[in-house]
Every structure is written in C-alpha cells, then in structure tokens.
Amino acid sequence: MNSPTQSAAAALRTRLAEVDEKMAALHSQFEELAEVRRDVVDALASFVYPVLTLPSEITAEIFKHCVGPVGLGMGAGNAPLVLSSVCKDWRRIALDLASIWSDIWLASSSAPNMPSILKSWLPRTGTHPIDVTGLDTRHESINELVPYCEQWRSISCWLELPITGSLNDIRGRIPQLRSLDISYGGGPVESFANSIPLTMFSDAPNLRELSMTDQLPPSSPDMLHLFDLPWEGLTHLSSRVQGLDKVLQLLTRTPNLQSLSISPSSMHPAIVLPPPITLPRLRMLEICHKGAMVCDAIVAPSLKSLQITTPSEELGVPRLLARCESSLRSLSISGIDPPNWRFVLSVLRAAPMIEEAGLSMSSPLQQWRKLFSLIRSEKNFLPKLRVLSLTALAAVEIWNVSTFAEMTEMILERWSSDLDATSPSPGENPSGVQATHKLEAFRLVYSHLPDFSTKMLPNTPVTEWCVETLGILVKDGCKIKIQGLDLTPELSVEEQPSYTLDERYKGRILGGVNRTI
Structure with a gap:
C-alpha cells in the first residue's frame, strides 16, 4: 500500500506532465503564428503606396502647401510634428524642410515651457526666413528668438513701454525684416517719464510693411515720436493709432506709401488741420468710419482702389475723390445703413x-430700386462700370417683382447699350462722360440665408421675363451670379427661346410686358 507522500508526489508528476504538454502545444502554436506573421509582413512589404513613390522634392512641395502657421504651445498636433511621425521617409523630408518650421505663432507666449519649446524648435528652421506672430516682449520667450533675429522676415509683437530687456540687442541685425506689426501700451503715466527713443528697428533696410496699434491709456503722453523706424522705405501702412494728430505724424514720415489702412478704435480731430499731405504713390486706401477724418488731410493723385467701412455723412470722401484727378478705378463700401444712403450716392x-x-448694404427696397434705376437710366452715373458686386443682408430685402425687374433692366441696358462715348478732354467736367463700358459682370450674394429663389416671387409674366432675360444674358457672355438662382439650365432644341437679346433690347425693356405690380 502506497504512503500518502508517494500518492501526492505521483499527482504532482502527473500535473507537471500536463503543463509540459500544454506548453509544448502553445510553443508549436506560437511558431505557427510567427510563420503566418512573417508571411503577412512580406505581403505588406510588397505593396507600393502611390504617395510614397513621389519624388522627395514633390512631397516637400506638398508639405509646404499643407502647413500653415504653427501654433506653439498647443500640444503635439502641429502639422510638422504630425508629418514627421508618419514614416521614416516623411520624417526625413519634414526634418530637412526648414520652411514648414519657420512660420511660428506663439499661442501662449507666457507659458512656462515656451522657452524650452522654442529652444528645440528654432534649430529646425535652418537658415530659412522666420515669421513670428504673438511675440510678447515681457516674457522670456524673446530671449530664445533674439539669436535668430537675422532670419526674421515678419514679426508681430507686443511692446510694453518703456522697453527693457534683450529686444534692444537686435538693432542692426535684422537685414531680412520686411513686415512689422507693433502693438504698444504701458502702465501708469509716470512710467513714461524717462522714456528714450525706440531704435531697435531703426536699421531694417528691407522693411516695407508696418502695422501700428496704440493701446496706451487716454491720459498717456504721445509716445509715437519715440519710434525710430526707416519711415521713407515703407510702402504699406496699417494704422490703428488714436487721434488724427498721430495719424498725420505717420503720414508725414511715410511719403512713399502705396497702400494705407486707417482703422482706429477712436479718432478725435486734430487741433489744427495742416495743409493736405500729398502721397504721390498711394494706390490703395482703406478707411473705417472713425478713420474718415484723414480724407480731408491727404491728396492721393494715383489712388486706384478705395475701401470704406461704415460710411457716414461727415466723411470727406467726395472731397478726397475730387483731388484724385479721376484716377480711382475700384470702390468698395460696406456697412451701408439707410441713414447714410444719400452719402453713398x-x-x-x-x-x-x-x-x-462693391456695395454691402442693409437698405429698404426703394433704395435698391433707386440704385438700379440710376445705373440704368443715367448714362453719366458710373459710366465706366464693368463689374458690380452687391451684398444684401438677406434675400427678402431685395426680392420683390418690382426690384427684380429693375435689376434685370439695369443689367440688360448696361450690357446691350451701344453708345459712342468718349472720355472727357483735359479740363472738361468728368460728369460729362458718357457710358463707354459694358457691365461685364454682376454678382449678388447674401450675408444671411435663405438664398433667393424664384419661388419667393409671384408667378407673373414679369418674373418669367426677368429669369429668361438673365439666362440669355449669361448665354451672351455676361457674367451674372445671383446666390440661389441657377441661370445656366440645359435647354433642349425645342426649349430654346425664340427671341434674341438684340430683339429684347430693341423692344425697350420688358418687351411690352405690363410691369404694373
């Protein structure tokens, strides 16, 4: 008879044999799976992904077009980091492509880890020009950027007055800087008592574009005179400084401007308005309501494009245009409300x-009809007009039958009229100019939905005539785009209209259709 010890040992040996058997089976299964895995890996390796067959130069160009400004301090989702983590080939291309690392937006300049982020990021820019947005000179991030100042191409920064710190070290070391966006402010008024000239940007031989924003307290002294910049080399200026006196300071220093934008948050008039400042090379002017007083302070004989936002009666725009010697070719007015409609005209x-x-307006229907009627019937009203672009707040503002018909008549008249007009001779009043140009393009969109639909209009002969006439104008070559209205349907031979555009025009508008609404 076996002892208990012998029985226990036999059971354990049996259990051990079972475990060994299972391990052997699993080991065999593992080897089988490993073989299957090798086959799958080999099969995958045989695939050729078309994107990976592109030459590295083509892939690099695609990367350049896909990657915009990089927001540092916003996690690991930055495009350069994502691209460099896809595969080893893309990583090599991304790390060798300095341009995608060189457009930097400091999403949080004050973040404690921003200096360390910049320290690892900036070497990847190589020798490529660097664009920086969101730089705050109060934070330590500036210390990492200053050593790369010779690569700066554009800088957008906040300057805390009076300036202290390493930014002063860049003077004479910014040869590539072309665009500078400065917002400046400061603390208590007494902190400006010992302010000294700001010369860090004075030696920037290629600086052409400047944007200045004044955020000083209203009681602060004028600090604009402290900025030492290569003023005469500037060709583009965006001014958001407060007060006409300060704006005029800028304009007297920048005689070679080609583009000027004035949009202050507040604008008080000058104590004494000096003689108008002549800007002989100015071609584009953009002003908002509060910057409008500058119109009486400048002469722009070469002005080609004028953009006005939120116009008002006190604007000196007509007087400015009278001094432009009929040079203006493009005019855009936005934010038009009913009270200032007469001024717009x-x-x-x-x-x-x-x-x-281009006009963007919230106006009653009668004012829309007035505009269309003037363009149609007065040959001396915008006689050179080729392109008219309108933005309404909503389709309901314009779409009744009468307004729709007036618009159609206007386009038809200006497209079809064949007048032998000439430009005014020197010394003649430009108001004597006759229409010489076709209205080649008309565009109407809405800033609020719903889109226009002919279902919004009563089903009348006038409505039908308008839609058909607009369609044939498009077929004749006039570029008409009305949001929500399809003017290019495919017509069968049987559906082709029996009239011609010439017959419609010679029928003198609406072809005899009764337009009583």
Missing part, C-alpha cells in the same frame, strides 16, 4: 471713372 457720383464697385 454722393460718393458714387464723385467717382465717374470707377470700373469695379
């Missing part, structure tokens, strides 16, 4: 030579 009348006009 006066501006349009003062610009007889414009070829492109």
Whole structure:
C-alpha cells in the first residue's frame, strides 16, 4: 500500500506532465503564428503606396502647401510634428524642410515651457526666413528668438513701454525684416517719464510693411515720436493709432506709401488741420468710419482702389475723390445703413471713372430700386462700370417683382447699350462722360440665408421675363451670379427661346410686358 507522500508526489508528476504538454502545444502554436506573421509582413512589404513613390522634392512641395502657421504651445498636433511621425521617409523630408518650421505663432507666449519649446524648435528652421506672430516682449520667450533675429522676415509683437530687456540687442541685425506689426501700451503715466527713443528697428533696410496699434491709456503722453523706424522705405501702412494728430505724424514720415489702412478704435480731430499731405504713390486706401477724418488731410493723385467701412455723412470722401484727378478705378463700401444712403450716392457720383464697385448694404427696397434705376437710366452715373458686386443682408430685402425687374433692366441696358462715348478732354467736367463700358459682370450674394429663389416671387409674366432675360444674358457672355438662382439650365432644341437679346433690347425693356405690380 502506497504512503500518502508517494500518492501526492505521483499527482504532482502527473500535473507537471500536463503543463509540459500544454506548453509544448502553445510553443508549436506560437511558431505557427510567427510563420503566418512573417508571411503577412512580406505581403505588406510588397505593396507600393502611390504617395510614397513621389519624388522627395514633390512631397516637400506638398508639405509646404499643407502647413500653415504653427501654433506653439498647443500640444503635439502641429502639422510638422504630425508629418514627421508618419514614416521614416516623411520624417526625413519634414526634418530637412526648414520652411514648414519657420512660420511660428506663439499661442501662449507666457507659458512656462515656451522657452524650452522654442529652444528645440528654432534649430529646425535652418537658415530659412522666420515669421513670428504673438511675440510678447515681457516674457522670456524673446530671449530664445533674439539669436535668430537675422532670419526674421515678419514679426508681430507686443511692446510694453518703456522697453527693457534683450529686444534692444537686435538693432542692426535684422537685414531680412520686411513686415512689422507693433502693438504698444504701458502702465501708469509716470512710467513714461524717462522714456528714450525706440531704435531697435531703426536699421531694417528691407522693411516695407508696418502695422501700428496704440493701446496706451487716454491720459498717456504721445509716445509715437519715440519710434525710430526707416519711415521713407515703407510702402504699406496699417494704422490703428488714436487721434488724427498721430495719424498725420505717420503720414508725414511715410511719403512713399502705396497702400494705407486707417482703422482706429477712436479718432478725435486734430487741433489744427495742416495743409493736405500729398502721397504721390498711394494706390490703395482703406478707411473705417472713425478713420474718415484723414480724407480731408491727404491728396492721393494715383489712388486706384478705395475701401470704406461704415460710411457716414461727415466723411470727406467726395472731397478726397475730387483731388484724385479721376484716377480711382475700384470702390468698395460696406456697412451701408439707410441713414447714410444719400452719402453713398454722393460718393458714387464723385467717382465717374470707377470700373469695379462693391456695395454691402442693409437698405429698404426703394433704395435698391433707386440704385438700379440710376445705373440704368443715367448714362453719366458710373459710366465706366464693368463689374458690380452687391451684398444684401438677406434675400427678402431685395426680392420683390418690382426690384427684380429693375435689376434685370439695369443689367440688360448696361450690357446691350451701344453708345459712342468718349472720355472727357483735359479740363472738361468728368460728369460729362458718357457710358463707354459694358457691365461685364454682376454678382449678388447674401450675408444671411435663405438664398433667393424664384419661388419667393409671384408667378407673373414679369418674373418669367426677368429669369429668361438673365439666362440669355449669361448665354451672351455676361457674367451674372445671383446666390440661389441657377441661370445656366440645359435647354433642349425645342426649349430654346425664340427671341434674341438684340430683339429684347430693341423692344425697350420688358418687351411690352405690363410691369404694373
């Protein structure tokens, strides 16, 4: 008879044999799976992904077009990091492509880890020009960027006055800087008592574009005179400084401007308005309501494009245009409300030579009809107009049958009229100019939905005539885009209209259709 010890040992040996058997089976299964895995890996390796067959140069160009400004301090989702983590080939291309690392937006300049992020990021820019947005000179991030100042191409920064710190070290070391966006402010008024000239940007031989924003307290002294910049080399200026006196300071220093934008948050008039400042090379002017007083302070004989936001009666725009010697070719006015509609018409009348006009307005139906009627019936109202672009707040503002018909008549008249007009001779009043240009393009969109639909209009012969006429105008070559209205349907031979555009025009508008609404 076996002892208990012998029985226990036998059971354990049996259990051990079972475990060994299972391990052997699993080991065999593992080897089988490993073989299957090798086959799958080999099969995958045989695939050729088309994107990976592109030459590295083509892939690099695609990367350049896909990657925009890189927001540092926003996690690991930055495009350069994502691209470099896809595969070893893309990683090599991304790390060798300095341009995708060189457009930097400091999403949080004050973040404690921003200096360390910049320290690892900036070497990847190589020798490529660097664009930086969101730089705050109060934070330590500036210390990492200053050593790369010779690569700066554009800088957008906040300057805390009075300036202290390493930014002063860049003077004479920014040869590539072309664009500078400065917002400046400061603390208590007494902190400006010992302010010294700001010369860090004075030696920037290629600086052409400047944007200045004044955020000083209203009680602060004028600090604009402290900025030492290569003023005469500037060709583009965006001014958001407060007060006409400060704006005029900028304009007297920048005689070679080609583009000027004035949009202050507040604008008080100058104590004494000096003689108008002549800007002989200015071609584009953009002003908002509060920057409008500058119109009486400048002469722009070469002005080609004018953009006005939120116009008002006190704007000196008509007087400015009278001094432009009929040079203006493009006019855009946005934010038009009913109270300033008469002023808008006066501006349009003062610009007889414009070829492109854009209007964004919230106006009653009668004012829309008035505009269409003036363009249609008065040959001296915008006689050179080639392109008219309109933006309404909503389709309901414009779409009744009468307004729809007036618009159609206007486009038809300006497209079809064949007048032997000539430009005014020197010394003649430009208001004597006759229409010489076709209205080649008309565009109407809405800033609020719903889109226009002919279902919004009563089903009348006038409505049908308008839609058909607009369609044949498009077929004749006039570029008409009305949001929500399809003017290019495919017509069968049986559906082709029996009339011609010439017959419609010679029928003198609406072809005898009764337009009583």
